[in-house]
Amino acid sequence: xxxxxDRATAKRPGWLHLHGRRGFAGLFGRAPRxxxxxxxxxxxxxxxxxxxxxxxVIVTQVKGFVLPQPLxxxxxxFVSLDLLLANTPATVVAIALGFAGAVAxxxxxxxxxxxxxxxxxxxxxxxxxxxxxxxxALAPVLVVWFGxxxxxxxxxxxxxxxxxxxxxxxxxxxxxxxxxxxxTRSMGxxxxxxxxxxxxxxxxxxxxxxxxxxxxxxxxxxxxxxxxGANSGLGYLLVVANGNLDMALVFAILVWLVxxxxxxxxxxxxxxxxxxxWSRNSxxxxxxxxxx
Amino acid sequence: xxxxxxxxxxxxxxxxxxxxxxxxxxxxxxTTADGLVPALENINLxxxxxxxxxxxxxxxxxxxxxMMCVAGLIEASTGSIAVGTTRVCGPFTQVGIVFQEPLLxxxxxxxxxxxxxxxxxxxxxxxxxxRARELLDRVxxxxxxxxxxxxxxxxxxxxVAICRALIHDPPLLLMDEPFGALDTLTREQMTVDLLRLCAxxxxxxxxxxxxxxxAVFLSDRVVVMTPRPGRIVADLPVTFAxxxxxxxxxxxxxxxxxRRIYSIFRSIGVLRDE
Numbered sequence: 001x002x003x004x005x006d007r008a009t010a011k012r013p014g015w016l017h018l019h020g021r022r023g024f025a026g027l028f029g030r031a032p033r034x035x036x037x038x039x040x041x042x043x044x045x046x047x048x049x050x051x052x053x054x055x056x057v058i059v060t061q062v063k064g065f066v067l068p069q070p071l072x073x074x075x076x077x078f079v080s081l082d083l084l085l086a087n088t089p090a091t092v093v094a095i096a097l098g099f100a101g102a103v104a105x106x107x108x109x110x111x112x113x114x115x116x117x118x119x120x121x122x123x124x125x126x127x128x129x130x131x132x133x134x135x136x137a138l139a140p141v142l143v144v145w146f147g148x149x150x151x152x153x154x155x156x157x158x159x160x161x162x163x164x165x166x167x168x169x170x171x172x173x174x175x176x177x178x179x180x181x182x183x184t185r186s187m188g189x190x191x192x193x194x195x196x197x198x199x200x201x202x203x204x205x206x207x208x209x210x211x212x213x214x215x216x217x218x219x220x221x222x223x224x225x226x227x228x229g230a231n232s233g234l235g236y237l238l239v240v241a242n243g244n245l246d247m248a249l250v251f252a253i254l255v256w257l258v259x260x261x262x263x264x265x266x267x268x269x270x271x272x273x274x275x276x277x278w279s280r281n282s283x284x285x286x287x288x289x290x291x292x
Numbered sequence: 293x294x295x296x297x298x299x300x301x302x303x304x305x306x307x308x309x310x311x312x313x314x315x316x317x318x319x320x321x322x323t324t325a326d327g328l329v330p331a332l333e334n335i336n337l338x339x340x341x342x343x344x345x346x347x348x349x350x351x352x353x354x355x356x357x358x359m360m361c362v363a364g365l366i367e368a369s370t371g372s373i374a375v376g377t378t379r380v381c382g383p384f385t386q387v388g389i390v391f392q393e394p395l396l397x398x399x400x401x402x403x404x405x406x407x408x409x410x411x412x413x414x415x416x417x418x419x420x421x422x423r424a425r426e427l428l429d430r431v432x433x434x435x436x437x438x439x440x441x442x443x444x445x446x447x448x449x450x451x452v453a454i455c456r457a458l459i460h461d462p463p464l465l466l467m468d469e470p471f472g473a474l475d476t477l478t479r480e481q482m483t484v485d486l487l488r489l490c491a492x493x494x495x496x497x498x499x500x501x502x503x504x505x506x507a508v509f510l511s512d513r514v515v516v517m518t519p520r521p522g523r524i525v526a527d528l529p530v531t532f533a534x535x536x537x538x539x540x541x542x543x544x545x546x547x548x549x550x551r552r553i554y555s556i557f558r559s560i561g562v563l564r565d566e
Contacts, residue, residue, distance in 0.1 A: 179391045182365050188385035189412035197412065201399050278398035278440065 068248040077252035083237065084256050090233040094150055094222040095215075095264065098157020102214050105158070106165030107207070111195065113166075114173040127166065135159050136224050143229035153225030153233070160221035161214040168210025172203025208272040215268050219261045234260075310376040310386065310463035311341035311496035313362060318371035320357055330521035331357045335371070337515065337524065341463070344490055344497045346507035346514050348553065350562045354522030355500045359466050362498060363387055375464060385413075388457030388495075390470040394449040396441040402428065403437040406455045413460060420459055427455040430492075431485060447478035454486070458493065465490070465497045472502070480538065483509055487536060508549045509541060516556050526556050 050070050056062070057069045064072065077084065113120040138159065142152035176199060184194045200207075226235025234253055241249040318335040321328050331354040339345050347355045360366040362373055364384035373380040375387075388409075396405045406424040407417040428437060431451040441449055450470060457465060470486075471479045487510055490497055501507050507514045508530055516526040530549060532540060540546055557563040 177393065177395065179393065180395055182360070182363070183389060183391075183395060184412055185365060185383040186363055186385060186387055186389050187409055187412040188383065189414075193412060193414075197408070198397070201397070276399070278442065 065245045065247050068251055072248045073251040073255060076246075076248035077255060080249060080252060084234070084253065087232055087234050087237045088256075088260065090150065090230075091153075091222055091226065091235065092260065092264075094153035094225065094233065095157055095218045097150075097154040098221055099161055099215055099218040101154065101158040102162035102165050102218065103211065106162040106210075106214075107169050110166045110169035110173065111200075114170055114199075115191065115195075127163070131163055135221070139224050139228040142225065148229050148231060152228075153222050153230065153235075156225035157218040157221030161218040164210045164213040164217065165207075166210075168206045168213075169203060172206030172210075173199050175206065176202050204272075204276045208268065208276065211272075212265055212268050215265050216261060219257070219264065223257070312376060313337070313339040313464070313496065313498070314374045315358075315362070316372050318358070318361060318373060319369050320354070320361060320366065321369045332361075332368075333521040333523050335522070335524060337527075339496055339498065339513075341496055342494045343512045344499065344510055346499045346501055346511040347517060348501060348504060348507045348514060349517030349522060350519050350557075351502070353517045353519050355517060356468050358522065359468055359498060359500055362464075363389060363466055386462050387464045387466055388460070388462045390450070390453050390457045390465070390467040392469045392472045394441070394446075394453040396449055396452055398441055400441075401437065402433065402439050402441070402444070402452050405441065405452050406459050409456045409459050415460075424455065424459055427458055428452070430489065431455060445478075447474050447482060450474065450482065451485070454489070458489070458495075461493075463496060465495045467497065467499045469500055469502065471506070479503075479506075484538060486510065491534060504550050504553045505541065508546060508553070509536060514549075514553060516553060518560050519562060525560055526553075528552060 053070050057067055068076070109123070113123055135156070139152070139156055142155055146152040146155065180198060180202075181194070184198055189197075222233075223235040223238070226233040227239050230236040234257060238250060238253050241247075241253060315335055315337040318332060319330070320332040321330045323329075335358060337345075347358065349355050357366060361368045362375070362380065362384070364373075364380045364382050367381075375384060378384070378386075397408060400408060403421070403424055406428065407420060410417050410420045410424075425434075425437060428434060428451075431454065433448060433451055433455070436444070436448070441452070444452070450473075454470070457467075471482050474482060483506055490510075499507070499510060511530050514526075514528045514530060515524055516528070517523065518525050528549070532545070554563065558565075
């Protein structure tokens with residue numbers, strides 16, 4: 001028995017250690033490197049990107065109102081920090097509400113579709129077909145219907161975000177080994193108990209993959225909504241800065257948006273690690289999914 | 293207690309010899325894209341209460357289908373199955389099932405996985421906790437109650453699955469190649485442990501395997517099936533006295549039993565010398 005246990009402990013989940021999150025290299029079975037490379041590589045890549053940007057500006061001598069230097073963008077960002085901060089809450093609230101709406105509608109819809117064949121065959125084509133509509137084109141329509149308040153932005157974010165939630169949840173619920181369902185049927189378990197105690201927890205890795213995509217899309221939705229018709233928010237600020245040909249500010253807002261989205265998607269990542277500590281290597285799983 | 297009451301409710305008030313399986317003229321035909329595929333033909337088999345019966349046969353001969361029919365998870369095309377006095381139609385719940393994969397839940401501890409059976413039945417898991425601990429102790433997993441499945445080896449995981457199949461004290465235990473994914477030595481140990489566990493609990497057991505030695509070592513009877521469509525060609529009693537020990541496997545009597553089954557497989561063309 002002790003031999004069995006030794007083997008067992010050797011298989012401890014990777015998430016306990018930093019090298020568990022080892023990215024592409026891990027996919028090809030290479031031995032994990034020290035944790036420092038996890039930070040070093042992306043940092044180096046980012047610095048290289050900034051240097052390349054600076055170099056392009058210097059070599060081509062392009063005008064500042066076409067492509068500003070990274071340093072000027074940084075400077076403009078610091079000068080206008082108040083402006084950025086003042087316009088962030090409206091955008092974040094629109095993103096959060098849109099995302100929450102997408103989850104609140106998407107997950108139950110996926111459950112219903114997996115549970116019932118007739119509902120699936122009637123809803124699925126509609127769902128896929130609806131993705132053919134460029135939702136950005138709906139933004140002006142939403143303004144006509146719901147005015148200039150926060151509602152059209154929330155709806156825009158929700159419309160864009162909810163598709164990956166539905167699809168990933170449905171795929172997650174379906175991907176279970178059918179013998180698990182044979183087991184729960186032999187236990188005489190009612191369907192709701194099978195969903196709450198077996199299917200939903202086992203689908204969590206896929207659901208979270210969907211949530212991350214959904215969060216990224218909700219940000220796009222909210223910004224687009226604000227660009228079409230708003231009097232506050234980062235999308236609105238973007239339109240104003242662009243109108244003034246203040247490219248440094250435009251780029252500062254974009255960088256700010258990157259920071260905001262890193263924070264929001266990172267929050268989902270954190271929630272994932274808290275909710276599914278049993279998922280050994282959630283990152284490589286997602287990569288496999290995206291690539292496959 | 294609650295278990296007995298539940299069983300009573302589901303099966304009516306009549307007292308039942310719960311563990312007897314009676315399979316009569318059972319047939320199963322699958323409808324596939326290529327037309328009708330007969331999987332099982334005219335299966336007649338009676339398993340008495342407390343008997344350990346192995347099904348051996350080549351891959352695809354319908355062993356698993358037969359087990360699923362007994363569990364009521366696949367509907368038979370013809371014939372009937374009764375467990376005790378209950379006719380099986382729809383999922384039969386007075387049963388514990390072990391599949392080739394342990395099918396544990398990663399988000400539950402070892403103890404939580406065993407109690408999953410009880411929870412899914414709507415029973416109070418606290419009432420079964422001491423029994424679960426005792427079962428785990430008996431399969432050598434005492435002290436592992438709070439571990440997670442990923443911290444266990446394959447053999448240990450399958451032991452947990454066996455405990456989960458026994459926690460509600462079902463009269464019937466169905467096992468579909470439960471040791472098929474394990475290495476040979478672990479497998480040997482598991483057969484010894486299973487034999488002891490079954491002798492102690494006196495369950496009726498239907499055990500599916502590819503391994504002739506495993507079948508002979510474990511069973512009171514070995515039922516041999518033909519390739520598809522699966523039929524029963526032989527039903528051999530195995531009469532070694534209990535308790536059977538690993539040393540039994542090296543005796544001439546054991547080899548003779550194995551030889552009989554090999555010769556049946558040769559005579560129906562499943563095994564050939566050249």
